[in-house]
Amino acid sequence: MLRTSFWSWLRLINFEHSVRTACAATASLLVARECRLPEAYWAPITTMVVTQSTLGASLATSTQRFAGTVLGAAAGALLATYCPPNAPAFGASIFGLGLLCAALRLDNSGYRFAGITLVIVILVQRTHPAWMVATHRFVEVSVGIAVGLAFAALWPEHKHAQYASTSVPSSAGQARSS
Numbered sequence: 703m704l705r706t707s708f709w710s711w712l713r714l715i716n717f718e719h720s721v722r723t724a725c726a727a728t729a730s731l732l733v734a735r736e737c738r739l740p741e742a743y744w745a746p747i748t749t750m751v752v753t754q755s756t757l758g759a760s761l762a763t764s765t766q767r768f769a770g771t772v773l774g775a776a777a778g779a780l781l782a783t784y785c786p787p788n789a790p791a792f793g794a795s796i797f798g799l800g801l802l803c804a805a806l807r808l809d810n811s812g813y814r815f816a817g818i819t820l821v822i823v824i825l826v827q828r829t830h831p832a833w834m835v836a837t838h839r840f841v842e843v844s845v846g847i848a849v850g851l852a853f854a855a856l857w858p859e860h861k862h863a864q865y866a867s868t869s870v871p872s873s874a875g876q877a878r879s880s
Contacts, residue, residue, distance in 0.1 A: 719859065726753050726853035734845050740838055748846025753853055760854035764847045769808055770815025771843045773799060775836035777816070778823025782832030787824060795820060819843075 727746040734745035752764045777795055785791045796817055803813040823836045830838075 722853065722857055722859070723750060723753060725857075726750075726850060729853070730846050730849035733849060734842060737841070737845065739842050739845070741842055744839065744842035745846040745849065748843045749850040749853075752847055752850035757851070757854045757858065760851055763811070764851055766809060766812040767815050767843065768847055769806070770803070770812040770817075771819045771840055773802060773806075773808075773812075774816035774819025775823060775840045777802075778820040779833040779836035781820070782824045782835075792824065795824075 726749050730745040730749035731742055734742035739745065748767060752760050752767055754760045754763060777799055781791060781795050799816045799820060800813055803816055806812075808816075819836075819839055822839055823832055826835075828835050
C-alpha cells in the first residue's frame with residue numbers, strides 16, 4: 703500500500719514539474735524567436751536554469767545569472783574589441799572577473815555565469831563584432847530570465863511539492879504506527 707502511494711505521489715510531483723518546465727522553456731524559445739535573436743536556444747536554457755520550485759529561489763538564481771551575464775558580456779566585448787585573442791589575456795580576464803564578482807558580492811554562480819558569457823563572446827568564432835555578440839547574449843539570457851520568473855510567479859508549484867524534501871516513512875515504521 704505504501705509503495706503504491708509513494709509512486710503515485712512521486713509521479714504527480716514529477717508530472718506537474720515537467721509540464722511547467724516544458725511550457726516555460728517552450729514559451730521562452732518562442733519569445734526569443736519572435737525577437738529574431740540569432741541564438742534563440744540561450745533563452746530556454748536560461749529559463750530552465752532559473753525556473754525553480756518557488757519564486758524566491760528563481761529570483762535568487764536570476765539575479766546571479768543576470769549580473770554575471772552583464773559582467774561577462776561587457777568584459778568580453780571590451781576584451782575582444784581591444785585585445786587580440788590569446789590565452790594569457792583570456793586567463794587574466796577570467797581572473798579579473800572573479801575579483802570583480804567578489805567586489806560586487808556576487809556568489810560563485812554569478813562568477814560562473816560571467817565566465818561562461820565571456821567565453822561565448824570571445825572564444826566562439828563569429829562574423830559579427832564582439833559588442834553585437836555580447837548584446838545578443840545579454841538579450842537572449844534576459845528573455846530566458848523574464849520568462850522563467852513569469853512562470854514561477856504565475857504558475858507556482860503546489861503544496862504537494864513541499865513533500866519532495868521530506869522523507870517517506872519506511873514500511874516498518876508505518877506498520878509500528880498502525
